[in-house]
Amino acid sequence: MQPRIPRPTVIAAIIVGMTALTLAGFLLPALWYEIVDRRDAGRLILALLGAGAAFALYARLLWQNLMRRTAPAHRLGLAAIAAICWALPPLLDTGQGWGNALLVPAGLIAVVLPVREAIAVTAAATVLTPVYGVLLGLPALTVLYEVTGVPLGAFSGYVTVWLFHVVQELREARAELARSAVGEERLRFARDLHDVLGHSLQAVALRAEVAERFVERDDGRVRKELTEIQTMARDAVRDVREVVRGYRATSLRTELDGMSAVLRAAGIRCERPEVSPELPAHVHEPLGWVAREAATNVLRHSSASWCEITLRAGRDRVQLEVVNDGAARRGAGDAGSGLAGLAERITAAGGRFRAGPAGDGTFRVTASVPAKGDA
Template identity: 35%
Template sequence: MRNFPAPRLARIILTAALTGYLSVTIINLVGTEPRPPQLLASLGCLGLIFLLQLRHSGSGARRAPVRQRALTLSAQALLTYLPITVFQSQWGAMAGFLAGSLLLLLPSRWAWPAYGAVGLTMLIPPTLEGRSVQETVYLCQSTLLTGLVVYGLSRMAELVQALHETRGQLAGMAVTKERLRFARDLHDLLGYSLSAITLKSELIHRLIPAHPKRAMDEVREVLTISRQSLADVRSVSSGLRHMSLEQELGSAQSLLQAADVDVRVDIRLGKLDQQVDSMLAAVLREAVTNLLRHSRAGSCRMEAVEEAGWVRLSVVNDGVDPAYRDASPDSGSGLGNLRARLRTASGRLTVSRGPADTFRLTAEAPAQPRQGLAAPRRGQRSAQDPAA
């Protein structure tokens, strides 16, 4: 990005090039020793052509109304061809400006034929003057070359301006993306942690009268969860958060057992990619959070299995209220966040309801996504989010 000229510099280069062509024409005209009225008139025409060309080379010229473009192009054509009757070949360089303007303002199917036609018209003045074939061809060629230079520099200035604006937009998008990452990570982390703290606090409240010793044990666990939550928030702010699926399975099992849920865990994992490990751990946290918030589960089965280079995490629980619907504005944002994350690692998330008010959440991802494994060929389940 640093190698591209700034928009202002691009416009300066364009203006300098146009001024250079203009000065060459002025030198040629002075060499013909015109009378003062003719010289003043020619300078006035050159000034008008220069202003018109600056307008045609502007970034918004192509988007101008058709009538306006037709008017300015017609004016430039008159200022180009009328002085040729007086100055002949010495005025021919201005035809290059007209050729460039035609390329800039007309649709492609008309622009290039018109551009070629302007170049061919420049064969006429030197022929009428009796100049050599070389001089005749040179005037035609220089006209076409000038048109290309004008067109190229004008487009360059426009593209540099667009690039400069896009860079600002990309910077804004990067900030927005980082904000979304921060909000998503906080949701994944604190939703689970706060649910665990709430559940254990309710348990402590029930245990204090009859089992104060066990209540103290639960208080220590709440303190541990609180400290871990604080550490997680700090790691989110630095963007260096890493979670372990196996550790989260153990934590989830302990938490659900404290809520009197019968838990069965099946873990058959190898070495996982760090990104996949953290994503599946976040999926598990969201699944447990939803289970505690939206169901009266009596049993839960959690399975984490690696097969054929793919990792499958499955959480199945009962106790789902079939009439439950979460109407809050943030309903479903957790699962939506997780789906977006899994897609970045070529994975997928599916949820479904089964018989007897059961709920199943399944997340699949390649164990080593850098290997570019193909997705499993088995039929994909419905990805519709039930209200759970």
């Protein structure tokens, strides 16, 4: 089961919160000692103010960079965090865990600075931090931990922000693909409408010009031209209705080809089933609409990684089933208007339609229509 991806701000808030908890774990033993054992109000206030200021500034810088709101002033913020964290051990007691504060700034090095500068600063910090630890009299194991902790912290911060931005860009790409699919459908409809009306209206205009020329000379010719104009106008109205209803040259094979291509372009694994050439002609239009709407729903309303399309042609009914993972959790009253419209179309064609979560993290759309047109 693939969970639905939350909004970017929710993911950013979770990252900031988890990072704050991790950093608090570094200094928890030292703060516990100040509160429970030492009980020196002045030192406790200094410890809380220093740690609180460093954590608050750290959280703000991390949030700003997750939201791509970078600024030159962030370098000053990183420097301020480093100054606070490097000042706490000598001001308090390095023997009670305050030496861990030296590692706190490492997680922001590759987040605030460009990659080349971050590599240089990380290398310098990897050397200077243990040297400073030795001068403070930290235990050998603590100094060794800091040698490995600085590059690991810098790399961890970089990967966290990078993965967040990758997820955000994938969401934007998915939304853009959905908009492109809708735009392509509009262009297709516009082309069909132009093909239908362009020739018909041009022919009507020419017939009207001919009738105008003979209006004073040949009443019979005028009546003939007007009759032709009426016939052309009725044919144009019929053709437009066919375009709007999707009857004009609708092919289920074409719709499934387009659906699988769009989903694969969005990074969703999808294979088109084989469509028998003996499939009844009347099933193409309603099942084609199901394929279009199902593809749009997968792109817009799920975080799918795969989509399975199954076409079954029996003696009595032809069934199309579309299943995808990453189903959105919706209430019963949240069904989209697209699915409601599909249900109406399939019912009008004498078929059956079902759509909804299957309970295992998948979303299933099933439509079946009679195999015989007069059913």
